[in-house]
Amino acid sequence: MKYPEPQPSSRGGVTVEKNQLIEKTRARRLFLLALLFLLLYLTYLLFKPYLGTVVFAIVLTSVCQRFHKRVLQRCKDRKNLAAFLTTAMLVVIVVVPLVGFSTVLVNQGVDSFGQVNTWLQEGNIEKMLSWEWVQPLRSMINRQFARLGLEDLNVRKIILDASAGLGQRILSWGKDFLGNVTGLVVQCLLLILLVFYFIRDGQAILEKLKGLSPLSKEQEERLIDRVRDLSRSVVMANGATAVAQGFAGGIGLWIAGISPLFWGTTMAFTSLIPVVGTAVIWVPAVVYLVLVQSWGKALFLVIWSMLVVGSIDNFLRPFLMKGDGGISSIYLFFAILGGINFFGIVGILYGPLILGVAAILLYLYEHEYSEMLAEE
Template identity: 40%
Template sequence: MSGKFKITSSHWVIVVALLAAGFACFLLVEPYINSIVMAFIISLLMFPIHDKIETRVGSQKNLASLLSCMLLSVIIVLPLLFVFAAIVQQGSTFSQNVYQWVTQGGIQALFEHPWIVKALSIINTYLPFDEIKPQEVGQKIAQFATSFGTNLVGISAKILGDATSFLLNFFLMLFVLFFLLRDHDTIIAAIRHILPLSRSQEDKLLEEVEKVSKSAVMGSFLTAIAQGFAGGIGMWLAGFQGLFWGTMMGFASFIPVVGTALIWIPAAIYLFLTGDTTWGIFLTIWSIAVVGSIDNLLRPFLMQGSAGMNTLMIFFSLLGGLHLFGLIGLIYGPLIFAITMVLFNIYEEEFKHFLDEQDQN
């Protein structure tokens, strides 16, 4: 460089105005930020496939991006529609079975089971709760089962609304993804030009964002799919609706600490209480040995590229992200941690001389 860059008051005016305009733009796109972020992350995952498509169609970037988006739609939307229809059918069957079981005296027979009688006796004797009376609990469960038909209408309407919202967000994400794939090189070049960092620092930051985005998606969502698939097989073998409960276990796997145990423990207890001891033992062993091992082995393996974060940091990034942002926080949390660590490394490099002097004093 021929000379030092000097910051003037006009520069500060431009920076402040730019920050204010940037914040206003953020407010405009905030309702759609999740779709934009997901489009960005999926573009990173899809770019190797898109690159091959682009090579085959030549210089027609619009056609290549369109084909990539259509391929993604076929991969995601069609299986989801099939799974959603099966879940609604199996969920409806399950609710009807529960209603019949309760109204035909199943709940009374359950409370007469020796294990339940003994457990209630211990609870009423030693724990500081009001006395639990089986008749009152049975009445409340029966009332819930009686009103379940009415509730099911409301639940179905909510599911339909959520599905409609999902489709709208998905098509918005596809729209953004189209431009991200088509203009990938231009966007990266613009980001590099704007960032006030050296080329090596930009490479490190962009590389880490890409790596963590991929590992967060793989670590969270692929683990959920794998656990849901394995759990569904176990539940189906034990006599439950496999697809419905497998899907529920997939969603439950996102819950920290508890995870899929939220589903399989009550199912195993039910099997023990109804006399299916063999299947209860099978489901317990299967859920611990197979479903549990997926979470313990697959998730850390898929997320091992997360900016050198150890298991504790990954856990808190997932837990905090889930708490602050909801399900999308499983991606945001590790991403925020990773960017912070990369920026901290850049800070260490830039101020290395000063920090070394501080250590010596």
């Protein structure tokens, strides 16, 4: 009786083939991920010069989303027409006035510093330093300088050099601004184009990103809602408060006899700086009025700046930042400071946005791993 010869087990061969298949699949995935990250980095380099414009377009789109929904309803869901009308509204309200205003602002800034230089060259600073009530203060400062081994305080030279330097810098900024008209026009056109496409196709882009996200639907909605709330909050609260403070400050400066357009606009920008805010502008203005012995105007500017301009920051900003988009004042303080330090002036926008997104991601993490975190 013949027995069948034992066949070699195929289990070992199958296991080897399976392991090889797993390794090949892993290698393909790693290669695909490496290629993807490389191309994403190259894409970032392509968009880097226009990154600020892209972010600003996204924020503007988020801010005007509610208005666009109403326009879309009126246009009977014709997306192209609704997106065009919404974008045109933004251009008329934001872009055109901003460009024209910036040109006037640069010219008035140069004129303001030219007037300061003329006033100093006429010897007015020497007249002020000869006043009786200034002499004790000047002597005290000079004694302190002498102890430090420094020369006597030359106030005229210090102010003249500072004014000339700042005036030249503003003049340089103005020349760059006016000379780079082509670049400015390109940026404005790019902004308008991006806003149009984000308004029209924003929802489709968002759905595509959701499809690529590993987060749950609930987590995605929370994250998107948070970014929208923050965009509206940062733009509406900080932007509207800055404009209101700059406008009110400009009125006070105009009544006090100081150039309102340039310094009022500067006050609007400085209002975004935590703690010091508009005081960076109105305190030196008060000192100037005191030095020229305009006591009534100086007193008026102090009262106006503290009661009117200051109250705008205390009441308008908290009112506009109420709700889910609001950020604690202390966190907002560090977010704006860090944003300005790292990104420059656009950090006023980026800082709170980054902080807010980080906060919601921490919340999602806490919610996802609540059971594990609760274990002792």
